[in-house]
Amino acid sequence: MPYSETFKDHLAHPRNGGELPDADASAELTNPACGDRLRLTLRIRDGRITAARFLAYGCPPTLACGSALTEMLEGIATGEAARITRQQLTKFLDGLPARKSHAAALAIETLHEALRTIESPPDSER
Amino acid sequence: MRRVYLDNSATTPIDPRVVEAMLPYLTEKFGNASSVHFYGQEARVALDRARREVAALINARPNELVFLSGGTEANNLAIRGIADAAVEHGRHIITSQIEHSAVRGVCDALEKRGWEVTRLPVYSDGIVRLEDVRAALRPDTVLITVMLANNEIGTIQPVAEIGALVREERERGRKYLWLHTDAVQAAGRMPVDVETLGCDLLSLSAHKLHAPKGAGALYVRRSVRLTPQSIGGHQERERRAGTESVPLLVAFGKAAALAREELSERIEHLTRLRDQFELGVEARVADIVFNGDRGRRLPHLSNISFRFIEGEGLLINLDMQGVAVSTGSACSSGSLEPSPVIRAIGRDDELARGSIRFSLGKDTTAEDIAYVLEVLPRAVENLRRLSPLYAKVSSSRLQVSS
Numbered sequence: 001m002p003y004s005e006t007f008k009d010h011l012a013h014p015r016n017g018g019e020l021p022d023a024d025a026s027a028e029l030t031n032p033a034c035g036d037r038l039r040l041t042l043r044i045r046d047g048r049i050t051a052a053r054f055l056a057y058g059c060p061p062t063l064a065c066g067s068a069l070t071e072m073l074e075g076i077a078t079g080e081a082a083r084i085t086r087q088q089l090t091k092f093l094d095g096l097p098a099r100k101s102h103a104a105a106l107a108i109e110t111l112h113e114a115l116r117t118i119e120s121p122p123d124s125e126r
Numbered sequence: 127m128r129r130v131y132l133d134n135s136a137t138t139p140i141d142p143r144v145v146e147a148m149l150p151y152l153t154e155k156f157g158n159a160s161s162v163h164f165y166g167q168e169a170r171v172a173l174d175r176a177r178r179e180v181a182a183l184i185n186a187r188p189n190e191l192v193f194l195s196g197g198t199e200a201n202n203l204a205i206r207g208i209a210d211a212a213v214e215h216g217r218h219i220i221t222s223q224i225e226h227s228a229v230r231g232v233c234d235a236l237e238k239r240g241w242e243v244t245r246l247p248v249y250s251d252g253i254v255r256l257e258d259v260r261a262a263l264r265p266d267t268v269l270i271t272v273m274l275a276n277n278e279i280g281t282i283q284p285v286a287e288i289g290a291l292v293r294e295e296r297e298r299g300r301k302y303l304w305l306h307t308d309a310v311q312a313a314g315r316m317p318v319d320v321e322t323l324g325c326d327l328l329s330l331s332a333h334k335l336h337a338p339k340g341a342g343a344l345y346v347r348r349s350v351r352l353t354p355q356s357i358g359g360h361q362e363r364e365r366r367a368g369t370e371s372v373p374l375l376v377a378f379g380k381a382a383a384l385a386r387e388e389l390s391e392r393i394e395h396l397t398r399l400r401d402q403f404e405l406g407v408e409a410r411v412a413d414i415v416f417n418g419d420r421g422r423r424l425p426h427l428s429n430i431s432f433r434f435i436e437g438e439g440l441l442i443n444l445d446m447q448g449v450a451v452s453t454g455s456a457c458s459s460g461s462l463e464p465s466p467v468i469r470a471i472g473r474d475d476e477l478a479r480g481s482i483r484f485s486l487g488k489d490t491t492a493e494d495i496a497y498v499l500e501v502l503p504r505a506v507e508n509l510r511r512l513s514p515l516y517a518k519v520s521s522s523r524l525q526v527s528s
Contacts, residue, residue, distance in 0.1 A: 003442075011439075012446055017512045028514060034456060035475060036436075039514040055514040059438045059455070063512060 004094035007064050014063060016070035018053045027113035028055075031106050036062040038110045042073070044118060049073045049081055061096050061103030068092045069107045082115055084108065129448040130494040134334075135277050135311060135427060135485035136452055140377070141336040147380035148338075151373035159370050160361065169372045176379025183382040184309070184328060185319040186345050192365045193375050194356075196342035197310035197331030201228040203344050203366065204306045204327040207352030208269045209236055215302035216266030217241045222254050222283070223470040224276050226308055233271070246272075251419035252281035252471045259288055263295070263303075270305045274323070275312035278454060278467040278483055279418030280427035282316065283307075289324020304350060310334055310342075314385035315393065315424045326350045332374065336488070337381035341374035392488045397425040399495050400486055404428050406499040411506050417468055417481055426486040429454075431468070431477040434516035435509040440482055443505040449498050454481035476515070 003011075020026075023041035030037045036058025043051040052073040054066035072092055073081055086104040090096050096104060131139065151172060157165030159173045174188070181188040194200060209219070221233050223245045233243045244262045246254050254272055270292065275282045285307045292305045306327035309318050314335040320328055327350065332341035346352060352365060359367030385392070407414065413433040432440060437453030444451055454465030456479065463469075464478035473481070484498075510516040 008446065011442060014512060019517060035479060037514055039517075055512055055517055057434070057513045057515050058436050060442050063439055063509075066512075
């Protein structure tokens, strides 16, 4: 298959699969073109993401991006989270096949949507 | 890690007896079958024998076969060949919604050139209705092309009945109507007899029969006029130019002979293992649906939709455990639309995206099936645990039961 070892590792051993009960931030988005769906739930303490979980339905890149993103999010400030780009996510997975970049886009959009649901504004980076 | 190949509808392993038969033609017997000298004649004899062997598989006369590069080329030659030859008599084609991409592609291309194409539905069982064929017939119909067995769900179409209908029409004076059937998946997995089917044209592919890729044949009934599509040579009685690939065609012949000799054993073996597999999946995995009629279908194939998960994810999970299958999910085909065949039988997008085709082969063993039954439920469970669709359903099921 045309996927990197890191990618395959995320597929074989997804990190943070599941859902946080009483999440501080959550969002579920669907890519209308192909039906891929990603749900993110976050726990936030003092402006930092202390836990992140994902649920994903769709092609393998969608799952891998969910897994990779939650790994990138753990422990970081919400302001920093808001600045994660598709390119950074793709790089974290050691690349995605060209026509699968929509999976990274979905992950980042879902993240932004989740951050919008936080009641207090995200802390700015010190 | 055990490796289990369950993608025989995509291609098949080459039988060692076939390799042995073709080796001399890759080594010392390298002549061009059109050459007059000894080397050419040696190749010619081998080609003639291969032709007889392939013809015998379908009860055709050897000179009714056009050897070419595969099923796709056979489908192209059949449809374009008739269209070009018959265009003054009509420009309407009847086909089905579940044809292989080669047939679909050529029909689509003809439609762009002003031909009219009726694509018959298949209903929930995946089978075309004879009444629909009859109703679709027009005075300007020149070709009916309906596959003998479908590649994704394995369902067997009523080609013999359509053949009888065409014969009736001819008895009533219709002169310009022909029947083509793509038998690429069917050959070697069920009896295929051009006289019983009453077809005028029939496509075959070597690599679906345990021979190498790159060879195929188009059966063309003796009276049928086709416009050749590959021109500039005299080969194949002027019907398909190009130096014949003797090694590949010798392999095709040998594979066809073996398929004919071993047909009943293979059917029995495949049916038994496939049925065991399906019973096993039903017992171990919930929330599944079977796609296509489970009676009128090829013996080796099982197409199953797994709810709440997507096919390519399951395919890769299985691949990581050594099991090779294929999926109707769009992601893996590169289009945005999930399998048109699964949609044509009335399944929604989610079920179409969650469909997996398991296609067994003559070398598949009971141990292989046992192994797949071990890894499949775990793979499905792992993906369902990650699925937001499954999470919703699980929580509502809990509520109902409490």
